[in-house]
Amino acid sequence: MASITRYETRTLECWPKAKELRMSFYKEVARARELGKILVSGGSAVIQALPAGLGDYIFLGGEPYAASVSTDMAFQQSCSEAVEARGFAQDMCGYVRMYLGSMYRNQFFFGGEFPRPHFCLQMTVCDSQGKWFQQVSEHLGIPYFSIDYPGSRNGDDWYDRGIKYLVDQFNEAIEWMEKVTGRTYNDELLIQAVRNECMSTSLWADVCCLNKNVPAPLEHKSMFPLWVIGVMMRPRKDAVDFYSILRDEVRERVKKGIAALPVEQCRIMDDNIPPWFMLEMYRYLERYGAVAVGSHHTFFLAGSFETGPDGSLVRARTPDERGLPLRTREDALRAYAIWHMEKHFFSDQFSSEVLPKPEMFVRTVREWKCDCAIIHQNRGCEGNSQGGAEDRLALLHAGIPVLTYEGNMVDKRELNMVQIKERFDSFMENMGVRKIKD
Amino acid sequence: MKIFDRFQEVIDKRHEYARDWKARTGGKVFGNMCIYVPQEIIYAAGILPVRILGSHETQDVAESHIHQMFCPFCRDVLAQGLQGRYDYLDGMVMAQTCLHMHQAFNVWQIYKPVLYSYFLSMPSPVSHKCDEFFTAEIKSFKESLEKHLGSPVEPADLKRSMEVYHTNRSLLRKIYDLRKKEKPPISGTEAAQMMLAGLIMDKEEHNKLLVELYENIKGKNEGPEEEIRLMLLGSENDDIEFIKLVEEQGAKIVIDDICTGSRNFWNNTTLKGDPIADLAAAYVNMPPCSIKNIGARPGFKHTMDLAKEYRVQGVIYAIQKFCDTYQFDFPAMEALFKEQNIPILHLEFDVTLAVGQVKNRVEAFLEMLRVSAFELV
Numbered sequence: 001m002a003s004i005t006r007y008e009t010r011t012l013e014c015w016p017k018a019k020e021l022r023m024s025f026y027k028e029v030a031r032a033r034e035l036g037k038i039l040v041s042g043g044s045a046v047i048q049a050l051p052a053g054l055g056d057y058i059f060l061g062g063e064p065y066a067a068s069v070s071t072d073m074a075f076q077q078s079c080s081e082a083v084e085a086r087g088f089a090q091d092m093c094g095y096v097r098m099y100l101g102s103m104y105r106n107q108f109f110f111g112g113e114f115p116r117p118h119f120c121l122q123m124t125v126c127d128s129q130g131k132w133f134q135q136v137s138e139h140l141g142i143p144y145f146s147i148d149y150p151g152s153r154n155g156d157d158w159y160d161r162g163i164k165y166l167v168d169q170f171n172e173a174i175e176w177m178e179k180v181t182g183r184t185y186n187d188e189l190l191i192q193a194v195r196n197e198c199m200s201t202s203l204w205a206d207v208c209c210l211n212k213n214v215p216a217p218l219e220h221k222s223m224f225p226l227w228v229i230g231v232m233m234r235p236r237k238d239a240v241d242f243y244s245i246l247r248d249e250v251r252e253r254v255k256k257g258i259a260a261l262p263v264e265q266c267r268i269m270d271d272n273i274p275p276w277f278m279l280e281m282y283r284y285l286e287r288y289g290a291v292a293v294g295s296h297h298t299f300f301l302a303g304s305f306e307t308g309p310d311g312s313l314v315r316a317r318t319p320d321e322r323g324l325p326l327r328t329r330e331d332a333l334r335a336y337a338i339w340h341m342e343k344h345f346f347s348d349q350f351s352s353e354v355l356p357k358p359e360m361f362v363r364t365v366r367e368w369k370c371d372c373a374i375i376h377q378n379r380g381c382e383g384n385s386q387g388g389a390e391d392r393l394a395l396l397h398a399g400i401p402v403l404t405y406e407g408n409m410v411d412k413r414e415l416n417m418v419q420i421k422e423r424f425d426s427f428m429e430n431m432g433v434r435k436i437k438d
Numbered sequence: 439m440k441i442f443d444r445f446q447e448v449i450d451k452r453h454e455y456a457r458d459w460k461a462r463t464g465g466k467v468f469g470n471m472c473i474y475v476p477q478e479i480i481y482a483a484g485i486l487p488v489r490i491l492g493s494h495e496t497q498d499v500a501e502s503h504i505h506q507m508f509c510p511f512c513r514d515v516l517a518q519g520l521q522g523r524y525d526y527l528d529g530m531v532m533a534q535t536c537l538h539m540h541q542a543f544n545v546w547q548i549y550k551p552v553l554y555s556y557f558l559s560m561p562s563p564v565s566h567k568c569d570e571f572f573t574a575e576i577k578s579f580k581e582s583l584e585k586h587l588g589s590p591v592e593p594a595d596l597k598r599s600m601e602v603y604h605t606n607r608s609l610l611r612k613i614y615d616l617r618k619k620e621k622p623p624i625s626g627t628e629a630a631q632m633m634l635a636g637l638i639m640d641k642e643e644h645n646k647l648l649v650e651l652y653e654n655i656k657g658k659n660e661g662p663e664e665e666i667r668l669m670l671l672g673s674e675n676d677d678i679e680f681i682k683l684v685e686e687q688g689a690k691i692v693i694d695d696i697c698t699g700s701r702n703f704w705n706n707t708t709l710k711g712d713p714i715a716d717l718a719a720a721y722v723n724m725p726p727c728s729i730k731n732i733g734a735r736p737g738f739k740h741t742m743d744l745a746k747e748y749r750v751q752g753v754i755y756a757i758q759k760f761c762d763t764y765q766f767d768f769p770a771m772e773a774l775f776k777e778q779n780i781p782i783l784h785l786e787f788d789v790t791l792a793v794g795q796v797k798n799r800v801e802a803f804l805e806m807l808r809v810s811a812f813e814l815v
Binding site: 086087088089091092093096124126127128130131132134135138144145146147148150151152154155157158161165168169172352354355377379382383385386387388389390393 | 501502536541566567570579
């Protein structure tokens with residue numbers, strides 16, 4: 001019988017810090033008005049740094065909040081019921097349903113009443129994003145501003161046109177924010193927030209790239225609480241500081257051969273948003289020594305990448321590293337627009353190019369040295385599920401085994417864990433991967 | 439009336455029509471998806487733009503390319519492409535709307551590539567800079583098309599094309615205005631036939647039929663008494679059988695606010711100034727599909743104005759299953775209509791019509807409306 005390599009494992013030292021950051025963030029959200037902060041709410045994928053010039057503020061991103069809500073089955077159900085009672089369909093965006101449900105019930109998941117934002121700020125990325133905060137604005141009677149994402153990759157000038165379009169809208173948004181808050185915008189604060197956001201997303205990308213190593217120093221389930229810091233608070237200094245510490249610690253783990261799992265028989269590239277209320281599925285895979293090393297969503301939502309000199313994906317160089325000026329408001333807005341235009345999360349999924357994501361998926365499988373892929377056909381998110389069927393076909397065409405399962409990132413009614421486990425078992429058996437523990 | 443037979447014939451034999459047009463004119467045919475494609479540019483290049491409509495047939499070819507959580511219409515459209523029904527197309531153009539249709543377009547390009555394809559980024563009308571952005575986008579599209587054809591789209595041809603489309607929209611508007619009458623001279627079914635044929639036909643040919651139709655019906659003032667006046671509201675709806683079913687229950691659809699109906703022509707170009715900027719402004723400011731109904735929901739005012747102008751007694755909100763954006767809009771839309779004491783019936787459509795179920799629901803809805811009307815009297 002072939003011997004199995006066993007690796008040393010160790011809990012991340014900075015793990016408690018991630019939890020502390022997240023909890024204190026939500027406490028701050030709950031007390032924002034009391035603390036004299038501007039509370040902004042919107043989609044967390046974009047433009048969190050823009051309100052920074054208003055002074056002390058905090059950005060309640062809809063998605064991570066909704067993900068938290070869904071982890072409590074009773075709360076999740078009550079939110080679904082509240083939304084459906086108002087006439088919204090069950091198959092709508094899951095994150096929207098959790099957030100709106102919490103709002104309609106006037107119950108904040110982290111305690112107390114639902115915090116009332118001063119205004120909503122949104123970018124029209126996926127179908128739901130533009131509409132989501134329309135509902136919030138109307139229900140709470142608060143102002144709402146939407147920015148259009150330039151998905152065009154047409155013509156020789158698409159890049160400059162897209163940047164100009166974003167910068168123009170950013171300027172409109174700033175003027176609007178000053179009007180609705182009565183505050184004078186401070187460009188220095190904007191510059192710092194943009195700098196922080198670029199640094200934290202670059203650092204997260206670096207962390208993700210370290211998972212190309214064998215054994216993987218991190219596994220996907222444990223990555224989520226680390227990743228969510230970038231999703232929730234990337235324009236803040238504490239996010240930059242945390243990711244610096246995390247990156248250094250993960251580098252050390254790689255140097256010392258410290259693994260996420262003691263046995264690594266199979267490396268998996270995951271896809272889509274996981275069912276947040278059922279993350280134990282990753283522990284089930286571990287019974288096979290199967291480690292999920294990341295996903296397009298985890299890498300590219302909170303991380304910014306570029307292609308390195310050897311053609312592989314590496315962290316994106318920050319504006320400072322690229323020599324882009326960051327002295328004025330225009331500099332900062334331009335750098336911010338460039339950062340968004342070049343972010344794979346948008347260009348792979350929401351641009352005019354014909355399905356770039358399948359190619360990127362195959363690329364990440366190869367670069368992260370994966371043996372296979374698992375795709376969650378997530379009924380709760382059309383944005384991340386679009387093109388999923390073509391992702392699967394592209395992987396198969398590339399000779400990469402792939403398992404798909406149907407579910408919902410926030411709705412327990414649409415996930416059958418018994419069936420999914422059976423699928424995992426069959427898949428592993430077909431891959432020739434034997435269980436190492438029951 | 440023979441004109442409606444002609445419209446229905448074009449709809450039923452859309453592929454034959456397109457092939458015949460190619461043979462007659464020597465021109466090319468481009469498929470297009472959704473309402474925001476600036477067709478005038480295509481037409482100016484001597485190309486016939488044809489809207490890809492539903493087949494309303496079950497299929498099993500699209501499911502391995504688009505998950506079933508996406509709308510039936512986008513899967514129906516893709517299936518037709520994969521089945522080769524549109525193999526005569528020389529190109530395809532789409533302007534950004536929803537992810538569902540975007541998927542259908544993308545997958546079509548992979549498996550049934552056409553000689554020319556283009557995806558325009560269509561802004562949501564949230565910024566003062568939208569017009570400028572879309573003007574640049576249309577210019578880029580025009581340049582790309584010219585490069586593909588190896589010849590420019592001449593200003594005179596663009597002017598002519600815009601005039602043809604301008605006339606088409608004006609005529610449709612005139613005909614729709616007649617539906618405000620107590621006894622509308624055409625039914626909702628006939629209006630749908632007229633509209634859908636127009637999405638497939640050469641606009642010049644369509645214009646000739648519209649002129650003839652208008653002359654025939656402008657003085658008409660006859661029809662059944664006491665028909666309930668309905669509005670059809672939603673996204674894409676090319677299901678003429680459904681409209682017929684509704685009207686057979688003693689109702690008349692007097693107006694619509696749908697992507698295959700009045701949204702196509704309600705706003706018009708001005709034919710003044712820079713033609714590309716004129717086009718961009720007209721398309722950006724169209725009564726919006728719900729995905730573009732962002733911000734203060736400008737589309738709602740338009741819908742309510744239509745309901746008032748056409749003295750609508752009830753609304754049928756007919757959407758594709760799994761359509762997030764129209765689902766988002768429904769509660770607010772329902773509340774607005776409730777304020778006006780206009781009941782609304784919410785229906786979700788699949789590729790084929792569940793005739794029995796839909797008929798029951800429509801019948802019950804109309805009964806309720808009749809009782810309400812009786813009580814008001």
